[in-house]
Amino acid sequence: AQSVAQPEDQVNVAEGNPLTVKCTYSVSGNPYLFWYVQYPNRGLQFLLKYITGDNLVKGSYGFEAEFNKSQTSFHLKKPSALVSDSALYFCAVRFQTGANNLFFGTGTRLTVIP
Amino acid sequence: EPEVTQTPSHQVTQMGQEVILRCVPISNHLYFYWYRQILGQKVEFLVSFYNNEISEKSEIFDDQFSVERPDGSNFTLKIRSTKLEDSAMYFCASKSVAWVEKLFFGSGTQLSVL
Numbered sequence: 353a354q355s356v357a358q359p360e361d362q363v364n365v366a367e368g369n370p371l372t373v374k375c376t377y378s379v380s381g382n383p384y385l386f387w388y389v390q391y392p393n394r395g396l397q398f399l400l401k402y403i404t405g406d407n408l409v410k411g412s413y414g415f416e417a418e419f420n421k422s423q424t425s426f427h428l429k430k431p432s433a434l435v436s437d438s439a440l441y442f443c444a445v446r447f448q449t450g451a452n453n454l455f456f457g458t459g460t461r462l463t464v465i466p
Numbered sequence: 467e468p469e470v471t472q473t474p475s476h477q478v479t480q481m482g483q484e485v486i487l488r489c490v491p492i493s494n495h496l497y498f499y500w501y502r503q504i505l506g507q508k509v510e511f512l513v514s515f516y517n518n519e520i521s522e523k524s525e526i527f528d529d530q531f532s533v534e535r536p537d538g539s540n541f542t543l544k545i546r547s548t549k550l551e552d553s554a555m556y557f558c559a560s561k562s563v564a565w566v567e568k569l570f571f572g573s574g575t576q577l578s579v580l
């Protein structure tokens with residue numbers, strides 16, 4: 353079955369430390385992969401995407417993600433976490449070209465501790 | 467940055483009642499979506515809309531649901547006879563053109579069915 357998974361409900365990291373939020377997918381064919389972030393009382397905001405090309409993609413607010421086809425992963429990373437990065441992060445995938453809808457993971461709450 | 471606007475932010479209704487959730491997408495966008503998130507679960511695709519008709523819908527989007535773009539600016543989701551299990555956060559989203567892989571989301575309407 354095609355799916356996207358975020359294995360961690362909660363990630364805590366100290367301010368200034370690197371952070372990783374994990375995402376894995378299961379799909380036939382080549383996926384389009386995305387990360388969205390949700391701040392309190394706000395809608396989901398686009399962070400970055402992988403369509404094709406370099407496996408390391410850079411996005412907003414200093415975030416980056418690495419597409420790893422052999423491990424079917426698309427982990428979100430940032431070298432140095434800020435307290436303002438605390439939010440809910442969603443991994444999403446579009447499974448087929450021509451289909452417009454995104455499938456989201458369950459979300460990971462990131463807390464950056466001062 | 468332009469925003470997708472959703473009203474109301476909270477809606478409480480009795481089971482069996484009809485509700486209409488309203489969204490104002492970004493003005494030059496052509497593709498419109500509704501997603502929902504039941505508390506603690508993943509964000510789920512409901513329906514996509516383009517050129518005044520539904521382009522895709524999920525299994526969740528049964529005969530009780532309908533969408534409409536009544537006046538060229540609003541995009542509404544109607545639930546004809548609400549059920550307890552319809553309680554969720556409903557997100558509207560839009561994007562400008564097909565090949566742009568970035569959705570803009572509203573901040574959501576929290577629907578509570580009693």
